[in-house]
Amino acid sequence: MISGADLIITCPHCEALAKVFSIASGNPFGTIGWSDGYRDSPMMPTAPRIARCQSCGKAFWTGQAQSIGYLLPEQGDAQRKPEWQAAPYLEPLDxxxxxxxxxxxxxxxxxxxxxxxxxxxxxxxxxxxxxxxxxxxxxxxxxxxxxxxxxxxxxxxxxxxxxxxxxxxxxxxxxxxxxxxxxxxxxxxxxxxxxxxxxxxxxxxxxxxxxxxxxxxxxxxxxxxxx
Ligand SMILES: [Zn+2]
Structure with a gap:
């Protein structure tokens, strides 16, 4: 599995920045298919569809958040965009x-x-x-x-x-x-x-x-x- 660029989004409630990981390439090996329909694919993780903003504490659908750009994995991109680099990753909810x-x-x-x-x-x-x-x-x-x-x-x-x-x-x-x-x-x-x-x-x-x-x-x- 190879990590891809991080998508930078803003919270739809308070506009705080957050990062959403992506993968550049993955594969289905190691997948376990469960009887409830859930598939656990360790080499193909997906970003959370629903998350809670770490600034205002409100939940939102990540697809409804505004995307403002990508933080590339290349060295140097993080130095050029320190605010983006400092933004927390969206965590999946339990x-x-x-x-x-x-x-x-x-x-x-x-x-x-x-x-x-x-x-x-x-x-x-x-x-x-x-x-x-x-x-x-x-x-x-x-x-x-x-x-x-x-x-x-x-x-x-x-x-x-x-x-x-x-x-x-x-x-x-x-x-x-x-x-x-x-x-x-x-x-x-x-x-x-x-x-x-x-x-x-x-x-x-x-x-x-x-x-x-x-x-x-x-x-x-x-x-x-x-x-
Ligand atoms: Zn917020």
């Missing part, structure tokens, strides 16, 4: 931070609300992205309410979202509804995920699971053992 962003009104359209709620669900599930996670799915009343709302919002939606809906139903232990939802998934691209969810549902398994992994090629492993 489950609680995203829930706060939702209550501050960032889910102001159905589309944004859906994206924000999926992000809340994924960040809550991060606690279970390891083999020995004791429970394997969210249990807090806030997280369950979020899944309930996602299930409601993804009723009769596109097939990729029906897979998300089925997974949320599985986490809540509603296996019959999960099966019914998966009847709406026909696209052959989704068959492996669909059959795995059906299998887990039959076993009354509610845990977040790994669906696939993309192994690093052996020669790259040898060259770059730490990734």
């Amino acid at each position: 489950e609680a931070g995203l829930m706060n962003a939702l209550s501050e009104g960032l889910g102001c359209s159905a589309e944004l609300e859906l994206e924000l709620r999926v992000a809340i669900w994924w960040r809550g599930n991060d606690a279970f992205r390891r083999e020995d996670a004791p429970v394997g799915h969210a249990t807090s009343p806030e997280a369950c309410a979020n899944m309930e709302r996602l299930i409601e919002m993804m009723h009769e939606s596109d097939e990729d979202l029906l897979l998300f809906r089925a997974e949320a139903l599985r986490h809540l232990g509603r296996f019959d509804e999960m099966e019914e939802t998966l009847r709406g998934v026909y696209c052959s691209d989704y068959w492996p995920a669909k059959s795995r969810l059906l299998e887990l549902g039959k076993a009354e398994d509610r845990k977040l699971r790994v669906l696939f992994t993309m192994e690093l090629p052996e020669e790259e492993n040898a060259l770059n053992p730490q990734g």
Whole structure:
């Protein structure tokens, strides 16, 4: 993975500067695809879609912030633009931070609300992205309410979202509804995920699971053992 230029943006609330990282080149090796649809790609990190300004403390969609330029990785560019260089990087928000962003009104359209709620669900599930996670799915009343709302919002939606809906139903232990939802998934691209969810549902398994992994090629492993 090679870092790219940093995008410099201004906070839509207070105009404070912030940096957004980018990568010049990445690859999908090492990706883990999880049953909730989240893909963890260590060699292809993405910049946060929602962040909180470190100056005024307000949350915003990074796509709605104004871009003012790029800070190039070349030596010398940082010296020419010390204010840009000093700006903090935008940090991704955790489950609680995203829930706060939702209550501050960032889910102001159905589309944004859906994206924000999926992000809340994924960040809550991060606690279970390891083999020995004791429970394997969210249990807090806030997280369950979020899944309930996602299930409601993804009723009769596109097939990729029906897979998300089925997974949320599985986490809540509603296996019959999960099966019914998966009847709406026909696209052959989704068959492996669909059959795995059906299998887990039959076993009354509610845990977040790994669906696939993309192994690093052996020669790259040898060259770059730490990734
Ligand atoms: Zn601000």
